[in-house]
Amino acid sequence: MKKKTFTTLGLPLLLMVGSLCYSQKFNFNPHELSINGYIRTGIGGTDGNQMVNFTTPENIHKFRMGNEANHYGELQFNYRYKNKDSVNMYEVTYMMAKFIPYGGDDYKQFPQTAQLYGKINNVVRNANIWIGKRYYDRRNSELLDYFWLNSAQNSQVGIGIENYKIKNSGNLNAAFIRFKYGNNDSHSYVTDLRYLDIPVSEHSKINLLGQYSIKTENEIEDTPKSFGYAVGGWWTYSKKNITHTSTIIFRKGSSITDNFYTGKTVSDFTGGKRMYNLDHANSLDIINNFVYDDKRRHAVQASLTYQYKDFGIGNTNENGVVLDNKVAKNWVSIGFRYLYYINKHFNLAVEAGNDYMKDNRSAIEGSLQKVTFSPQISWDYGYYSRPVVRPFITYAHWSDSFMGITGVSDFNTRLLNKNHGISYGLQLEIWW
Numbered sequence: 498m499k500k501k502t503f504t505t506l507g508l509p510l511l512l513m514v515g516s517l518c519y520s521q522k523f524n525f526n527p528h529e530l531s532i533n534g535y536i537r538t539g540i541g542g543t544d545g546n547q548m549v550n551f552t553t554p555e556n557i558h559k560f561r562m563g564n565e566a567n568h569y570g571e572l573q574f575n576y577r578y579k580n581k582d583s584v585n586m587y588e589v590t591y592m593m594a595k596f597i598p599y600g601g602d603d604y605k606q607f608p609q610t611a612q613l614y615g616k617i618n619n620v621v622r623n624a625n626i627w628i629g630k631r632y633y634d635r636r637n638s639e640l641l642d643y644f645w646l647n648s649a650q651n652s653q654v655g656i657g658i659e660n661y662k663i664k665n666s667g668n669l670n671a672a673f674i675r676f677k678y679g680n681n682d683s684h685s686y687v688t689d690l691r692y693l694d695i696p697v698s699e700h701s702k703i704n705l706l707g708q709y710s711i712k713t714e715n716e717i718e719d720t721p722k723s724f725g726y727a728v729g730g731w732w733t734y735s736k737k738n739i740t741h742t743s744t745i746i747f748r749k750g751s752s753i754t755d756n757f758y759t760g761k762t763v764s765d766f767t768g769g770k771r772m773y774n775l776d777h778a779n780s781l782d783i784i785n786n787f788v789y790d791d792k793r794r795h796a797v798q799a800s801l802t803y804q805y806k807d808f809g810i811g812n813t814n815e816n817g818v819v820l821d822n823k824v825a826k827n828w829v830s831i832g833f834r835y836l837y838y839i840n841k842h843f844n845l846a847v848e849a850g851n852d853y854m855k856d857n858r859s860a861i862e863g864s865l866q867k868v869t870f871s872p873q874i875s876w877d878y879g880y881y882s883r884p885v886v887r888p889f890i891t892y893a894h895w896s897d898s899f900m901g902i903t904g905v906s907d908f909n910t911r912l913l914n915k916n917h918g919i920s921y922g923l924q925l926e927i928w929w
Contacts, residue, residue: 526579527578527579527580527581528576528577528578528579529576529577529578529579530574530575530576530577531574531575531577532572532573532574532575533573533575533928533929534570534571534572534573534592534928534929535569535570535571535927535928535929536569536570536571536925536926536927536928537565537567537568537569537570537924537925537926537927538568538569538570538924538925539568539887539922539923539924539925540922540923541566541599541889541920541921541922541923541924542920542921542922543566543904543909543911543912543918543919543920544909544911544912544918544919545911546908546909546911547566547599547600547906547908547909548566548599548909548920548922549566549599549904549905549906549908549909549912549918549920550564550565550566550567550904550906551564551865551867551891551893551895551903551904551918551920552852552865552903553828553852553853553854553863553864553865553895553899553903554854554856554859554861554899554902554903555826555854555856555859555861556828556852556854557756557757557758558641558642558643558757558830559641559850559852559865559867560640560641560830560832560834560848560849560850560852560867560869561639561640561641561642561848562834562846562848562869562871562887562889562891563848563869563870563871563887563889563890563891563920563922563924564867564869564891564893564920565924566598566599566906566920567596567597567598567599567601568595568596568597568599569594569595569596569597570594570595570608571592571593571594571611572592572593572594572608573590573591573592573593573612574590574591574592575588575589575590576588576589576590584618584619585618586617586618586619587615587616587617587618588615588616588618589614589615589616590612590613590614590615590616590631591610591612591613592610592611592612592613593608593609593610593611594608594609594611595608595609598906598908599906599908600906600907600908600909610630611630611632611650612629612630612631612632613629613630613631614627614628614629614630614631614655615627615628615629620658621661622661622662623660623661623662623668624658624659624660624661624662624668625658625659625660626656626657626658627655627656627657627658627659628654628655628656628657629654629655630649630652630653630654630655631649631652631655632647632649632650633648633649633650633655633657633672633674633689634646634648634659634670634691635647635650636731636744637757638784638786638800638802639798639881640786640798640799640800640832640833640834640848640850641800641802641830643757643784643800643802644757644758645744645746645757645782645784646706646744646746647754647757647758647759647760648672648674648687648689648708648760649672649674649687649689649760650758650759650760651676651758651759651760651761652674652675652676652760653675653676653677653684654674654675655672655673655674655675656672656673657670657671657672657673657674657689658670658671658672659671659672665696666695666696667692667693667694667695667696667702667704668692668693668694669690669691669692669693670689670690670691670692670693671688671689671690671691672687672688672689673686673687673688673689674686674687674688674689674760676760676761676762678715678761682713683712683713683714683715683717684712684713685710685711685712685713685751685761685762686710686711687708687709687710687752687760688708688709688710689706689707689708690706690707690708691704691705691706691707692704692705693705697732700734700735700736701732701733701734701735702732702733703730703731703732704730704731704732704733705729705730706727706728706729706730706731706746707726707727707728708725708726708727708728708752709724709725709726709752710724710725710726710727710750710751710752710762711723711724711725711751712724712725712751712762712775715765720765720766720775723750723751723762723775723776724750724751725748725749725750725751725752725753725762725775726748726749726750726752727746727747727748727749727752728746728747729744729745729746729747729782730744730745730746731743731744731745732744738789738790738791738792739787739788739789740787740788741785741786741787741788742784742785742786743784743785743786744782744783744784744785744786745781745782745783745784746781746782747779747780747781748779748780748781748782749778749779750775750776750778750779751775753773753775753778753779753780753806762775763775763778771810772808772810772858773808773809773810774808774809774810775809776809777807777809777810778806778807778808778809778810779806779807779809780804780805780806780807781803781804781805781806782802782803782804783802783803783804784800784801784802784803785800785801785802786798786799786800787799787800788880790879790880792838792878792879793838793878794837794838795835795836795837795838796835796836796838796844796879796880797833797834797835797836798833798834798880799832799833800830800831800832800833801830801831802828802829802830802831803827803828803829803830804826804827804828805825805826805827806825806826806828807823807824807825808824808825808826808858809824810824811823811824824857824858825856825857825858826854826855826856826857826858827853827854827855827856828852828853828854829852829853829854830850830851830852830853831850831851832848832849832850832851832867833848833849833850834846834847834848835847835848836873836880838878841875841877841878842874842875842876842877843872843873843874843875844872844873844875845870845871845872845873846869846870846871846872846873846887847868847869847870847871848867848868848869848871849866849867849868849869850866850867850868851864851865851866851867852864852865852867861898861899861902862896862898863895863896863897863898863899864895864896865893865894865895865896865899865903866893866894866895867891867892867893867894868891868892868893869889869890869891869892870889870890871887871888871889871890872888873885873886873887874886874887883926883927883928883929884925884926884927885925885926885927886923886924886925887923887924887925887926888922888923889920889921889922889923889924890919890920890921891919891920891921892917892918892919893917893918893919893920894916894917895916895917896916897916899916900913900914900915900916901913901914904918
């Protein structure tokens with residue numbers, strides 16, 4: 498089993514390592530080609546067997562350090578054409594990506610095309626026009642790998658205009674994105690409007706979001722056309738060693754996504770069972786993310802996340818009789834990661850977090866606590882400095898109601914009847 502863990506790196510990761518972990522530029526004036534990417538890989542175990550993730554049930558987000566039982570890589574190629582003033586006039590971007598869980602055997606499959614799009618820059622008021630398949634202005638809490646805004650990932654195609662400057666008042670962005678679902682000709686369409694970087698004070702800005710979406714009828718699942726919208730915003734503060742972001746987003750109907758690694762609308766049915774009624778479903782996200790980093794002695798990131806989700810359906814008994822008119826889920830996550838710099842190449846890191854969830858659809862309620870220690874070897878000072886090598890040890894404890902659901906995988910069931918576990922291993926993380 499462990500031998501497979503080493504071989505799962507596969508072709509894309511070897512290509513990324515071969516790029517020497519730096520952006521490589523080959524200048525053929527006025528043409529430029531650059532390469533950048535991301536690698537997360539390593540080895541690890543849990544309770545003497547294959548490493549598993551410690552997450553709350555029905556959730557894919559968790560405190561990351563020492564808790565990522567997978568390999569993941571991205572390799573991106575960027576072509577730019579510059580004019581005589583060295584202004585990027587045209588760009589083409591292609592990115593391949595590969596995700597492999599520890600113990601997985603799909604490393605022989607070719608990486609997926611994650612991005613392929615073109616841009617024409619500085620069309621009007623510094624605005625750029627783009628078309629294709631892309632990650633569109635994603636926003637996340639790095640501590641949890643929680644992409645609270647991710648409108649276009651896994652889309653079929655999109656088109657938009659970005660960075661349209663409003664004098665002394667930020668910039669406008671607009672995009673139209675199309676998704677395809679399987680081979681049944683079901684689609685969804687999202688119109689995404691953003692007004693970004695509106696100045697509030699010398700060190701803070703407000704950002705506004707509005708979305709409207711349509712998901713077409715699905716004849717196979719016998720679900721009707723549905724509509725949805727999202728509204729929200731986020732406030733950012735940045736001064737000296739501190740950055741802080743506070744976010745609130747409300748989503749309704751087809752604007753509720755399957756998860757936060759995709760912009761696809763959530764499925765009405767799973768395994769033949771109705772999980773959502775999009776005519777009535779809604780969700781609310783409230784996120785606070787704080788980072789302090791003096792890049793000499795201390796760094797800390799802290800996050801507080803709350804999500805409420807109303808599935809739009811009622812609870813029923815075994816005979817299908819409706820018991821009430823609301824099925825909902827609450828998830829609260831709070832935690833931090835602290836770095837103490839010994840020098841620019843070595844720091845001591847500790848991460849601790851608590852996740853609580855209550856889902857009256859599955860009648861599960863409980864919490865999970867996780868703490869990780871890692872003496873990190875890094876490239877330089879900085880919370881986001883990469884590459885970094887992390888030997889780690891992680892301890893997690895969860896409610897008895899989570900037993901048999903948390904801390905297990907297809908490759909390790911040793912914690913099936915336990916409410917705690919220990920993971921250990923070595924992780925390499927690079928972006929360039």
